[in-house]
Amino acid sequence: MKNRKLLLAGTVAALAFAGSAAHAERGTDGDLKILFWQAVSTLNPYLSGGTKEVYSSSMVIEPLARYDEKGELVPMLVTEIPTIENGGVAKDLLSMTWKLKSGVKWSDGTPFTADDVIFTWKYCVAPDGGCAQKAQYEGVTSVEAPDPMTVKITFSEPKPYPYSAFVGAQSPVIQKKQFENCVGAKAPGCTSANFGPIGTGPFVVKEFKPNDVITFEANKNYRDPAKPAFATATLKGGGDAASAARAVLETGEFDYAWNMQVEPEVLATMLKAGKGELVTAFGTQVERINLNWYNPDPKLGDKRSTKEAGPHPALKDPAVRRALSLAIDRSVIDEAGYGEAGKPTCNIVPAPEAYASTKNDSWCLKQDVDAANKLLDDAGWKKGGDGIRAKDGVKLSFLYQTSTNSVRQATQELVKDMWSQIGVGAELRNVSASVFFGGDPASPDTFQKFYADVEMYTNNFDGTDPEKYLAEWLCDKVPSPENGWQGQNIPRYCNPAYDKLVGELSKTADISKREELAKQLNDMLTEEGAHIPLIHRGSVSSHSVKLDGVRMNAWDSELWNVADWSRKK
Amino acid sequence: MFTYTLRRLLFAIPTLLVISFVIFALLDLAPSDPTGDLPLTIPPEVREQIRASLGLDQPFLIRYLKWLQQFFINEPLNIFESLTGWQVGDGERMRVLSWATRSPVVDLIVQRLPQTLWVVGLAYLFGVLIAIPIGVISAYKQYSIFDQIGTFLAMVGYSVPTFFTGVLLIVIFSSYLQWFPSVYDTNLRVTDFGSFIAQMKQMILPVTVLALFNASQITRFVRASMLDNLHQDYVRTARAKGVKEKSVLLIHVLRNSLIPVVTVIALGVPTIFSGAIITEQIFRVNGLGQLLITAVQGADIPLVQTLTFIFAVLIVLFNLIADVLYGILDPRIRYD
Numbered sequence: 001m002k003n004r005k006l007l008l009a010g011t012v013a014a015l016a017f018a019g020s021a022a023h024a025e026r027g028t029d030g031d032l033k034i035l036f037w038q039a040v041s042t043l044n045p046y047l048s049g050g051t052k053e054v055y056s057s058s059m060v061i062e063p064l065a066r067y068d069e070k071g072e073l074v075p076m077l078v079t080e081i082p083t084i085e086n087g088g089v090a091k092d093l094l095s096m097t098w099k100l101k102s103g104v105k106w107s108d109g110t111p112f113t114a115d116d117v118i119f120t121w122k123y124c125v126a127p128d129g130g131c132a133q134k135a136q137y138e139g140v141t142s143v144e145a146p147d148p149m150t151v152k153i154t155f156s157e158p159k160p161y162p163y164s165a166f167v168g169a170q171s172p173v174i175q176k177k178q179f180e181n182c183v184g185a186k187a188p189g190c191t192s193a194n195f196g197p198i199g200t201g202p203f204v205v206k207e208f209k210p211n212d213v214i215t216f217e218a219n220k221n222y223r224d225p226a227k228p229a230f231a232t233a234t235l236k237g238g239g240d241a242a243s244a245a246r247a248v249l250e251t252g253e254f255d256y257a258w259n260m261q262v263e264p265e266v267l268a269t270m271l272k273a274g275k276g277e278l279v280t281a282f283g284t285q286v287e288r289i290n291l292n293w294y295n296p297d298p299k300l301g302d303k304r305s306t307k308e309a310g311p312h313p314a315l316k317d318p319a320v321r322r323a324l325s326l327a328i329d330r331s332v333i334d335e336a337g338y339g340e341a342g343k344p345t346c347n348i349v350p351a352p353e354a355y356a357s358t359k360n361d362s363w364c365l366k367q368d369v370d371a372a373n374k375l376l377d378d379a380g381w382k383k384g385g386d387g388i389r390a391k392d393g394v395k396l397s398f399l400y401q402t403s404t405n406s407v408r409q410a411t412q413e414l415v416k417d418m419w420s421q422i423g424v425g426a427e428l429r430n431v432s433a434s435v436f437f438g439g440d441p442a443s444p445d446t447f448q449k450f451y452a453d454v455e456m457y458t459n460n461f462d463g464t465d466p467e468k469y470l471a472e473w474l475c476d477k478v479p480s481p482e483n484g485w486q487g488q489n490i491p492r493y494c495n496p497a498y499d500k501l502v503g504e505l506s507k508t509a510d511i512s513k514r515e516e517l518a519k520q521l522n523d524m525l526t527e528e529g530a531h532i533p534l535i536h537r538g539s540v541s542s543h544s545v546k547l548d549g550v551r552m553n554a555w556d557s558e559l560w561n562v563a564d565w566s567r568k569k
Numbered sequence: 570m571f572t573y574t575l576r577r578l579l580f581a582i583p584t585l586l587v588i589s590f591v592i593f594a595l596l597d598l599a600p601s602d603p604t605g606d607l608p609l610t611i612p613p614e615v616r617e618q619i620r621a622s623l624g625l626d627q628p629f630l631i632r633y634l635k636w637l638q639q640f641f642i643n644e645p646l647n648i649f650e651s652l653t654g655w656q657v658g659d660g661e662r663m664r665v666l667s668w669a670t671r672s673p674v675v676d677l678i679v680q681r682l683p684q685t686l687w688v689v690g691l692a693y694l695f696g697v698l699i700a701i702p703i704g705v706i707s708a709y710k711q712y713s714i715f716d717q718i719g720t721f722l723a724m725v726g727y728s729v730p731t732f733f734t735g736v737l738l739i740v741i742f743s744s745y746l747q748w749f750p751s752v753y754d755t756n757l758r759v760t761d762f763g764s765f766i767a768q769m770k771q772m773i774l775p776v777t778v779l780a781l782f783n784a785s786q787i788t789r790f791v792r793a794s795m796l797d798n799l800h801q802d803y804v805r806t807a808r809a810k811g812v813k814e815k816s817v818l819l820i821h822v823l824r825n826s827l828i829p830v831v832t833v834i835a836l837g838v839p840t841i842f843s844g845a846i847i848t849e850q851i852f853r854v855n856g857l858g859q860l861l862i863t864a865v866q867g868a869d870i871p872l873v874q875t876l877t878f879i880f881a882v883l884i885v886l887f888n889l890i891a892d893v894l895y896g897i898l899d900p901r902i903r904y905d
Binding site: 035039041042044047048049050051128129130131132133134135185187188191194195207209210211212213215234236237238239240243246247250251253254273432433434435436437438439440442443445457458459460461462484486487488 | 600601604609622666667671747750851
């Protein structure tokens with residue numbers, strides 16, 4: 001009898017165990033409902049480049065390696081990450097070799113080989129294709145396959161940080177068989193391939209309604225037989241951020257919603273319903289105020305904000321640049337506009353942690369109106385009758401522009417108020433984002449033309465290595481009519497010492513030395529006042545309390561580990 | 570009447586050509602850029618190549634003529650081919666491609682049309698059905714309590730924007746009561762009774778919002794037109810002849826009052842097709858209005874151009890229909 005009881009208990013235990021094992025089976029958790037308030041236009045990230053397209057396609061197509069939530073590389077379709085130590089990266093830094101995982105299949109059942117990887121490179125660099133991710137393949141002269149499971153990438157010049165091509169959500173591998181006839185100018189014509197790429201990822205596209213909704217099914221040929229836990233997935237698009245937040249946090253209609261750009265207090269109310277929670281990840285986005293080093297006086301006509309206009313009459317004074325930064329209370333701006341999605345910063349390279357400098361935090365992170373006032377007094381800027389400082393007929397009154405966005409306009413008001421405490425006036429202006437960032441050389445309102453004294457926006461860099469990003473402040477990257485206003489050195493900062501240091505960075509392979517150099521460059525920009533970094537911005541998304549496995553990632557697609565997501569039982 | 574219609578149709582051709590040119594020129598002058606929404610990490614030289622691959626590097630006139638050819642020759646031929654199965658030429662034609670999705674614009678529109686017709690069309694129908702009786706009673710019992718309440722509600726419905734009523738209804742019926750979904754499921758197919766109920770449930774909120782708005786507009790027209798007619802001589806004559814009050818109101822007055830109202834309703838039909846931009850956006854209905862607004866935001870010029878032009882065609886067409894209807898309803902009006 002006793003034995004029988006024991007046996008029974010054992011059976012129950014075994015059943016319970018079997019029950020939990022079933023949990024880790026493919027397709028047991030029903031439908032995963034994701035909400036993107038900006039609808040997805042295409043599933044080919046090479047033809048769009050928008051974040052929503054890159055993220056949504058990451059459920060289907062994968063790169064060779066991804067970044068995890070800590071910014072470290074994780075092999076996806078390869079056996080290991082090539083380094084100099086394991087011989088994957090050549091000592092002369094001119095080539096690297098990836099070893100593909102064996103047995104990986106495309107969702108149509110055909111084997112994944114080095115040919116597909118080579119084709120992906122050819123597809124993106126083909127002329128007339130307008131590939132949006134071409135920058136990922138910059139400096140790559142050839143991609144070859146010594147054997148079907150090996151990919152060798154050769155660079156035109158030594159690449160100290162070679163992880164760009166086929167790394168991260170921006171450069172996934174596409175199937176040669178599917179896209180063979182879609183190269184170059186023919187790319188847009190392949191609608192069915194662009195709307196339903198065959199991939200190696202956990203899901204396959206079942207139906208795609210452009211600018212509306214995507215239906216996915218679990219990939220039967222996915223390399224891990226136990227994943228994904230969800231049988232299907234629906235990615236709905238459209239609407240606005242606040243109602244997307246409501247659909248997850250309040251009504252519980254969706255499991256996951258991307259990009260909660262909503263006022264902190266609105267989110268706090270919604271969170272009280274207890275149906276969902278927020279997840280935040282900090283990447284490299286920094287909201288900054290660029291100071292114009294050239295004179296933007298409208299009287300100068302076409303010459304304004306160019307070298308011919310000469311230096312800015314007020315901002316050429318280092319004391320003014322430093323005082324503008326000192327007068328700002330970053331924590332107030334953070335609380336009012338960003339909440340969980342931001343932290344005050346004085347760096348333009350705020351992350352990864354190894355690259356983030358702390359050198360200027362002592363003087364810059366804290367508001368110090370007295371020090372700012374003293375600095376201006378000593379430099380000879382005297383307050384006039386209207387409370388605005390002036391010197392030699394030059395007034396400290398600035399045109400302050402940014403893109404139209406409620407958080408940015410609120411920040412403008414706060415900064416204007418803070419600057420008024422040190423006798424600096426500001427005239428506020430906002431420009432529609434599609435014009436401001438549109439880069440139309442005929443428009444006077446683009447951020448590149450910078451027909452203002454100061455301007456505010458956010459920028460960041462892809463991946464974890466800031467080399468290319470820091471090279472944006474080189475003298476020859478200043479936007480001008482000669483280069484069609486296309487340079488990225490928006491503040492028009494120019495310092496030969498900085499240029500030299502960037503050159504050094506591009507030749508250094510040793511990681512700790514690279515970190516050191518990057519910090520030096522970052523500090524130079526903050527100390528000399530090329531810009532005033534304000535807020536290190538994170539990405540905030542929300543998910544249902546019943547959804548397990550979300551590891552919010554700012555270095556790759558937010559949906560990077562969607563294969564591991566499951567529903568809490 | 571026939572020659573009149575024909576003449577008007579012929580006149581419509583140059584009008585529409587001018588409209589298409591004006592739309593194209595306005596969109597070209599607008600300082601928005603298709604690469605404006607892309608992350609700043611995409612470098613300027615790549616943006617330049619993207620623009621070139623969209624054909625933006627060609628001169629204005631060439632782009633306009635290309636669009637004309639694509640829209641007036643290639644697309645109709647394509648529709649003809651898919652309807653009949655015959656092939657004209659080699660079947661390889663440049664279609665109007667959307668910049669954001671890189672797929673043919675006409676396919677996008679065909680995909681969106683049913684939802685718009687269902688939601689916005691139904692709301693228009695309900696709006697008319699509600700508006701006419703309220704308008705009639707309000708006019709007949711002018712300054713009564715019913716009239717005052719009707720006028721008040723019409724003013725509220727007309728002046729409170731749909732982005733307010735829409736969100737209000739979502740907060741009450743989706744968040745608080747949880748009766749109806751706040752997000753329209755565009756994948757739902759009506760196959761059985763259960764899915765039919767689900768479809769009804771998700772349509773109730775957007776249809777209510779729009780019907781309220783439409784009804785308040787039309788009810789004012791009905792009321793005004795009824796009031797005009799109620800004091801006419803023929804009404805007094807009818808009453809003097811001893812015609813029943815019901816017949817006077819519903820046969821004599823209503824029929825005459827509806828003539829201008831029919832015109833107003835016909836002129837409003839194109840707005841069904843252009844969708845309800847705000848309402849569709851709030852409830853995430855994948856209709857034409859939502860398509861237009863995403864295209865405008867993303868500077869998807871070919872899509873904006875084509876949609877706007879189709880709306881222009883519909884407006885010209887329904888103006889004509891309204892005029893012709895007027896002639897049919899009112900025998901005193903003759904165009905020839």
